[in-house]
Every structure is written in structure tokens, then in C-alpha cells.
Amino acid sequence: MNLRQDAWSEKDDRLLANTVLKHIREGSTQLKAFDETGDMLERTSAACGFRWNAIVRQKFEHKVKEAKRERKMRMRATANQAANQINPSRHSSSLTIDHIITHLDGVANELDQHGPAPLEDIEKEITSLEHAKKTLQQEINEMKNEYNTMKRDYDTIVHMMNRAREMAMTEESLPASNVFRMDRNGNLEKLSI
Incomplete structure (x- = not known):
């Protein structure tokens, strides 16, 4: 594969931003978004990551926050469904939905800070x-x-x-x-x- 080294276009930046935002919403890592975008644009994932952090992220900061909020709501909904599937008739118990939401918020914050980057992704990077x-x-x-x-x-x-x-x-x-x-x-x- 011949990797591009030309300048980034506005279209390339939008593709990068949309891919990263999609991965954020789905709870995936930015590294995977950079890999995916790199494949589409015939650029390295490192080049995509650099472009995102240096230029594009600032332009889409409000959309990043929105995507994180959507991911959080999706995770809450998933937790609610899981809790209802485990014990749908349970109303009074030591483990409440609020406990689950608080726990998942902590997990989400930790993922935001560190990301669930598997060793393979780190080695690739x-x-x-x-x-x-x-x-x-x-x-x-x-x-x-x-x-x-x-x-x-x-x-x-x-x-x-x-x-x-x-x-x-x-x-x-x-x-x-x-x-x-x-x-x-x-x-x-x-x-x-």
C-alpha cells in the first residue's frame, strides 16, 4: 500500500472527525478510529492521530462532548436492561440502579482517561x-x-x-x-x- 503524504483536505478532516465521533459513541477507542480512518485515507494511524490531536479535535470539541454524553446514556440504558434481565421483579435490594449507574459512570470516566487499549493496539501504535x-x-x-x-x-x-x-x-x-x-x-x- 502506498501511503499518502500530501496535505489534508477539509473532506479528510471531516471523515476523521466522523469516524472518531462514531467510535466514541460506540465506546470504542480512538486508536481503532485512527486505524479505520488511516485505512480509508491510505495514511498511517499515527498520522491520523496526530492530525486529530493537533488540528481537528479543537474544531469538534462540542461534538466530542455530545458523543461522550450519548455513550454514557447508551451505557446507562444497557445497564438498566441488564439489571432488569437479571431480576425484573426486584424493587428493593441493596443493589439499586443508582449503584449500577454510579459504577458505570466510574468505569466510563476511567475509559475516558485511559481507554481500553489492548496490548495489540499499543504494540501496533x-x-x-x-x-x-x-x-x-x-x-x-x-x-x-x-x-x-x-x-x-x-x-x-x-x-x-x-x-x-x-x-x-x-x-x-x-x-x-x-x-x-x-x-x-x-x-x-x-x-x-
Whole structure:
């Protein structure tokens, strides 16, 4: 698969946001959303995660809160259904719906803070980040080599210009009978006429 490295479009940002919001509503992890979006856009999940955290999230902050609220309501409804299935006739017991809701709120908050990222997802993310780091290091090395080459060329041009300036000044002060020529290395040679 050939991974894209071009700029993000508004359409790409919306796709990323909609996918992340869907995963939040469903109680899934953002890592899975980044993987899914990366597959659709032919980008790495690390690139999607970076784009989400650096740019897109701020634009959709209110929708993120709304999605978390929907997830919370869905979890409460699921807890109510589970409690009713366990003992539908139970009205007075030490374990109440309020206890279940409080417990699930605590679980939801913990998931918000840490996320239920399985070890496989974390290992995938580490591998992806290591690959990105290696690619960036190669780019840095290439840029350093280009810089060094350009610096050498620049120094050579400056040296040649200085030599030419010296030659021009020397030619003006010498009698007309002396003729000089510059050799390949930038050195002046006196020609005998």
C-alpha cells in the first residue's frame, strides 16, 4: 500500500472527525478510529492521530462532548436492561440502579482517561511510531547531506568570486604586458607573451 503524504483536505478532516465521533459513541477507542480512518485515507494511524490531536479535535470539541454524553446514556440504558434481565421483579435490594449507574459512570470516566487499549493496539501504535521515526530520521539525514553539499558549493563560489576580484584588481595595477590566466583550481598563472 502506498501511503499518502500530501496535505489534508477539509473532506479528510471531516471523515476523521466522523469516524472518531462514531467510535466514541460506540465506546470504542480512538486508536481503532485512527486505524479505520488511516485505512480509508491510505495514511498511517499515527498520522491520523496526530492530525486529530493537533488540528481537528479543537474544531469538534462540542461534538466530542455530545458523543461522550450519548455513550454514557447508551451505557446507562444497557445497564438498566441488564439489571432488569437479571431480576425484573426486584424493587428493593441493596443493589439499586443508582449503584449500577454510579459504577458505570466510574468505569466510563476511567475509559475516558485511559481507554481500553489492548496490548495489540499499543504494540501496533509503537511499531507505527517507530516506522515514522525511522522515516523522519532518513529525511533528516538526506537534508543534512544536501545542506553540506550546498554549503561546499557556496564556499567554492565565494572563493572563486574573491579570486576573480583579486585578479581584476591585479590586472588594473599591472602593466599591460603582463597577462594572467586562471587555471582549473582557481589559481592565477602568468602567461608569457
